[in-house]
Amino acid sequence: SKLSQNYYKSTCPQVLSIVKAKTESTLKKKPRMGASLLRLHFHDCFVNGCDGSILLDDNSTFIGEKTALANNNSARGFELVDDFKAEVEKTCPGVVSCADILAIATRDSTVVLGGPSWKVKLGRRDSITASRADANKFIPAPSFTLSALKSNFHAQGLSLKDLVALSGAHTIGLARCTTFRAHIYNDSNIDPSFAKSLQHKCPRNGKDNIHRRLDLRTPITFDNFYFRNLLKKKGLLRSDQELFNDKSADSLVKKYAADSSKFFKQFTKSMIKMSNIKPLTGNSGQIRINCRKVN
Ligand code: HEM
Ligand SMILES: [Ca+2]
Ligand SMILES: [Ca+2]
Numbered sequence: 001s002k003l004s005q006n007y008y009k010s011t012c013p014q015v016l017s018i019v020k021a022k023t024e025s026t027l028k029k030k031p032r033m034g035a036s037l038l039r040l041h042f043h044d045c046f047v048n049g050c051d052g053s054i055l056l057d058d059n060s061t062f063i064g065e066k067t068a069l070a071n072n073n074s075a076r077g078f079e080l081v082d083d084f085k086a087e088v089e090k091t092c093p094g095v096v097s098c099a100d101i102l103a104i105a106t107r108d109s110t111v112v113l114g115g116p117s118w119k120v121k122l123g124r125r126d127s128i129t130a131s132r133a134d135a136n137k138f139i140p141a142p143s144f145t146l147s148a149l150k151s152n153f154h155a156q157g158l159s160l161k162d163l164v165a166l167s168g169a170h171t172i173g174l175a176r177c178t179t180f181r182a183h184i185y186n187d188s189n190i191d192p193s194f195a196k197s198l199q200h201k202c203p204r205n206g207k208d209n210i211h212r213r214l215d216l217r218t219p220i221t222f223d224n225f226y227f228r229n230l231l232k233k234k235g236l237l238r239s240d241q242e243l244f245n246d247k248s249a250d251s252l253v254k255k256y257a258a259d260s261s262k263f264f265k266q267f268t269k270s271m272i273k274m275s276n277i278k279p280l281t282g283n284s285g286q287i288r289i290n291c292r293k294v295n
Helices: 015-029 032-045 078-091 098-112 132-138 146-154 160-171 177-186 192-201 225-231 250-258 260-275
Strands: 174-176 211-213
Touching: 015 032, 015 078, 015 098, 032 078, 032 098, 032 160, 032 260, 078 098, 098 260, 146 160, 160 225, 160 250, 160 260, 174 177, 177 192, 177 211, 225 250, 250 260
Parallel strands: none
Antiparallel strands: 174 211
16 A cells, blocks of 8 residues: 555654553543544444444534434544644644544553554545435445445455454453344344343334443453354354354364464454554645544
């Protein structure tokens, strides 16, 4: 790609240490924020590339992505991104894109929570528009079957391997009742006692916003328990358990469940691939001063 590791070497070498320090101090108090940043980066990259589009508030020229189905009342961490940006702007005004800050903070969050590290390529520019319709079209839903998930990822140039490894991000963070209700009441590929215990917390009607762990074992540690849970039919979302349901993804899930270093290695590769989807470079887009608004 046109991105490079040393992109800010002469214009803002401090950006890496600024983002790292703030990520570390924030996650110490609020570990879930690491999960929320990781998800923001995913939802940015899947909608017209990693261009900070998800960070834009609605305005008079477009309806943005924050109110798309998958993001509304759900995507979080925007204030923290604002904090990163404000601090970077103090040191290097007008130089570092919001899209790059999110990519760096995602890597740093993964590391702080115990996961692998990787070299983040930089030089993405920020979009001057956002699209709720595109977010609704491209962000996968928890109701998806394996074949729907595969084609959703293929549309981004991502393989089955990428799908399985990247879904391992659900080793951290929480999900609302409304996203897993159908799975715990209607599906058969779920451990019955796990389903029952969730049904107590998430009734058929109401309590849409109560949260449960995506990884019931270690929700603030980036490890391979997500895959180990799937082997026991204890995936929280239908789209999670679809990855271990007598189909083409089973062998990958078994591999990552058995060996976390294999998961980490593929997660790193797949994250780099996802982070490099369709960046804006050259004269395209802009370096936003405020991540919520076009300049
Ligand atoms: C494979 C298709 C995927 C589907 C259908 C999906 C769906 C979801 C849903 C429904 C939630 C809960 C949202 C809520 O209740 O508010 C969630 C949370 C999360 N997702 Fe995914 N996801 C997918 C893939 C990914 C990928 C590829 C990543 C990152 C690489 C990711 C990272 C996360 C994280 C970290 C959370 C927790 C966020 C938090 O606690 O704030 N997901 N996902
Ligand atoms: Ca985007
Ligand atoms: Ca975990």
